Amino acid sequence: MSAVPNFYLLDECGLNMQAIFNLAELPEEIRIAVEDQVQDYSDYTQLILIAHGGRCMWKAVQASEFRGVADPIDSFSVNRVKRWAAEEMPEVCSEIIYPAPNRIVPLQALGGLAGWHHDSPFRIGINWKWGSWFAYRVAVLVDTDFDPTERMDDPSPCDSCIEKPCLTVCPACLPDCGEISMGCCINYRLSDGSACKTQCLARSACPVAPEHRYSNEQIDYHYGRSMRTIEAWQKNR
Numbered sequence: 210m211s212a213v214p215n216f217y218l219l220d221e222c223g224l225n226m227q228a229i230f231n232l233a234e235l236p237e238e239i240r241i242a243v244e245d246q247v248q249d250y251s252d253y254t255q256l257i258l259i260a261h262g263g264r265c266m267w268k269a270v271q272a273s274e275f276r277g278v279a280d281p282i283d284s285f286s287v288n289r290v291k292r293w294a295a296e297e298m299p300e301v302c303s304e305i306i307y308p309a310p311n312r313i314v315p316l317q318a319l320g321g322l323a324g325w326h327h328d329s330p331f332r333i334g335i336n337w338k339w340g341s342w343f344a345y346r347v348a349v350l351v352d353t354d355f356d357p358t359e360r361m362d363d364p365s366p367c368d369s370c371i372e373k374p375c376l377t378v379c380p381a382c383l384p385d386c387g388e389i390s391m392g393c394c395i396n397y398r399l400s401d402g403s404a405c406k407t408q409c410l411a412r413s414a415c416p417v418a419p420e421h422r423y424s425n426e427q428i429d430y431h432y433g434r435s436m437r438t439i440e441a442w443q444k445n446r
């Protein structure tokens with residue numbers, strides 16, 4: 210087996226962020242969380258985390274057979290990863306643990322290990338390359354011996370951001386402490402006339418990597434889904 214897999218098929222469809230981890234080298238808390246998601250953890254040696262950065266994946270989804278289905282992004286991502294695995298490592302035992310029903314994978318913690326994820330004031334992961342315009346799409350366990358991916362060591366772009374326009378424009382920012390409260394965010398999004406029902410003003414104001422900002426159509430899709438989740442939570446609590 211080669212030292213690293215060929216990720217061309219994933220890059221081509223916008224699943225352009227990949228990180229390989231040795232399961233035995235994961236921090237204990239993350240390792241246990243991943244182990245809990247499968248029946249026989251010993252079948253696997255590595256985890257491949259796959260994400261998308263920028264606009265390419267959304268364009269690929271809209272041009273695919275999954276446009277218009279109930280959950281187009283998850284359906285597209287799983288399908289393309291399975292195609293890639295079948296072509297690049299057909300003899301390898303693999304299992305997708307995210308997205309998958311009733312499985313909870315520590316995606317942000319894994320993203321932190323990859324160097325993709327730094328906390329931002331607006332509660333979304335951020336890095337220098339993609340800004341906040343990236344998201345985790347698939348986590349797959351594999352029985353491979355690829356070289357693990359080297360961690361991106363760039364510091365958080367928020368550390369050197371002086372003006373912090375995300376806090377200035379956010380209606381849910383708490384002025385006394387300069388933070389965006391998740392509770393205030395949810396309450397504001399639920400309020401009549403909210404400007405954040407299908408967008409995040411703070412995220413859009415962030416000056417990091419604006420060239421990778423999602424299209425308005427994609428932003429409407431993601432925030433429309435999250436708004437429906439919040440409304441259902443409010444109704445049932």
